[in-house]
Amino acid sequence: MIKISDLGKTYRLGVVEVPALRGVSFEIHRGDFIGLMGPSGSGKSTMLHLLGLLDYPTTGTIEIDGIDVSGLDDDERTDYRLRKMGYIFQDYALVAELTVLENVMLTAMAQGKTEAECRLASTNVLSIVGLINRLDHLPKELSGGEQQRVAIARSMVNRPIILFADEPCANLDTANSRAVLDQFRTINEELGQTIVMVSHEEWHKEYFHRVIHLKDGQIEADEKQPN
Ligand SMILES: Nc1ncnc2c1ncn2[C@@H]1O[C@H](COP(=O)(O)OP(=O)(O)OP(=O)(O)O)[C@@H](O)[C@H]1O
Numbered sequence: 001m002i003k004i005s006d007l008g009k010t011y012r013l014g015v016v017e018v019p020a021l022r023g024v025s026f027e028i029h030r031g032d033f034i035g036l037m038g039p040s041g042s043g044k045s046t047m048l049h050l051l052g053l054l055d056y057p058t059t060g061t062i063e064i065d066g067i068d069v070s071g072l073d074d075d076e077r078t079d080y081r082l083r084k085m086g087y088i089f090q091d092y093a094l095v096a097e098l099t100v101l102e103n104v105m106l107t108a109m110a111q112g113k114t115e116a117e118c119r120l121a122s123t124n125v126l127s128i129v130g131l132i133n134r135l136d137h138l139p140k141e142l143s144g145g146e147q148q149r150v151a152i153a154r155s156m157v158n159r160p161i162i163l164f165a166d167e168p169c170a171n172l173d174t175a176n177s178r179a180v181l182d183q184f185r186t187i188n189e190e191l192g193q194t195i196v197m198v199s200h201e202e203w204h205k206e207y208f209h210r211v212i213h214l215k216d217g218q219i220e221a222d223e224k225q226p227n
């Protein structure tokens with residue numbers, strides 16, 4: 001479903017060129033739960049930004065369901081992101097002044113649905129992540145794991161084709177990390193959601209179907225996991 005061919009990214013800082021990704025090719029299948037691992041600086045976040053259409057590649061193409069999305073213009077990319085992609089970042093990026101429900105509804109509203117439709121869709125995803133009793137709480141009234149689950153609900157509300165998560169457990173203790181990973185497993189298995197997640201933790205591998213190891217901007221290994 002997603003075909004990545006010769007994807008490369010070189011950052012230019014004045015006269016200095018930093019090759020962050022050096023022409024990688026692989027395919028992501030619907031329903032995959034992929035772990036993207038590798039040392040610091042190996043290009044994991046760069047890869048996620050390119051796949052998530054948040055940045056432009058220097059070389060190569062990304063085809064999603066037969067459409068070359070790397071060739072879309074800015075407006076088309078924004079539209080594609082809003083309708084088809086979900087993101088979860090390390091710092092959750094919740095709006096502090098908005099309640100749990102409002103944080104999720106904000107993303108749902110961006111698609112131009114009615115308020116009632118957005119409320120229903122948002123309540124549904126918040127119920128999936130076990131936060132139906134926290135709808136009117138502010139982010140600061142939640143634990144780290146609960147805040148991350150709001151971010152997961154928000155990333156799912158528009159039913160994206162694919163979910164990107166960049167070290168979503170980086171600020172969480174083991175118990176909260178497990179809660180988040182269990183949630184990912186549930187949406188992957190029950191809703192067939194495709195997930196690409198960056199991680200530094202060996203024990204997270206037990207959740208992944210497949211681990212892509214990056215090193216110096218190249219794929220060092222692409223391992224199918226036994227689970
Ligand atoms: N905006 C940027 N401008 C210049 N160089 C960058 C930029 N973003 C990343 N880089 C460089 O590209 C390389 C890959 O960075 P990237 O953030 O993709 O690594 P990473 O694998 O996500 O690392 P980490 O595990 O530390 O998050 C690094 O050498 C980094 O310094």
Ligand SMILES: [Mg+2]
Nearest residue numbers: 044045046166
């Ligand atoms: Mg990174």
